[in-house]
Amino acid sequence: MKEVYIMLTQVxxxxxxxxxxxxxxxxxHASIGADPSLRVFYSFARxxxxxxxxxxxxxxxxxxGMFKYYPQTExxxxxxxxxxxxYERVCEILEMYKRNSxxxxxxxxxxxxxxxxxxFTHEYKCTCAEFVARVLHQxxxxxxxxxxxxxxxxxxxxxxxxxxxxxxxxxxxDTRKAG
Numbered sequence: 001m002k003e004v005y006i007m008l009t010q011v012x013x014x015x016x017x018x019x020x021x022x023x024x025x026x027x028x029h030a031s032i033g034a035d036p037s038l039r040v041f042y043s044f045a046r047x048x049x050x051x052x053x054x055x056x057x058x059x060x061x062x063x064x065g066m067f068k069y070y071p072q073t074e075x076x077x078x079x080x081x082x083x084x085x086x087y088e089r090v091c092e093i094l095e096m097y098k099r100n101s102x103x104x105x106x107x108x109x110x111x112x113x114x115x116x117x118x119x120f121t122h123e124y125k126c127t128c129a130e131f132v133a134r135v136l137h138q139x140x141x142x143x144x145x146x147x148x149x150x151x152x153x154x155x156x157x158x159x160x161x162x163x164x165x166x167x168x169x170x171x172x173x174d175t176r177k178a179g
Contacts, residue, residue, distance in 0.1 A: 003080065004087065005035070009029045009030075009170070010028055011070045025152065026076075031128065034091050043058055043060055043131060044056060045060075046106070059098070075168070076157065076164060077173075079162070080159065089140065107120065107122060113150075114152075129155070133151040
């Protein structure tokens, strides 16, 4: 058995604070990873620090990149135990996104769709939680019973069999040694 990890965060950007005002959720960003050291995760988010409109598939490293500029970032990391075959499938899916990262963009219309209860989906566009939901579905781990674009980060912690590994400030996270 291996583990797949979901990281939920609340960064201090204006966009994340605005989303929090609407959702009232503790965490409003989701990432997924398979790194046992809990350092590398993948998501859909802004690609340019000062310009949130330009977004897409990104690699997130704990306490680096955007997180480096917001050291008080609150996070929760959850683990889901999976078979070796499912773990390999997750790694393959993530690798496919990495290889083709340039064609993936952030699904801004999905945010509007949530407000008006209309799904806006696109093969090459995702929100952060939509991406995590897609990977979980494609790997055969879990399927939400609604359009992926309607999945919110705070719903990911309710997946059956998920367990909390860490909760607190990201800067205090002691990443594990792989192995």
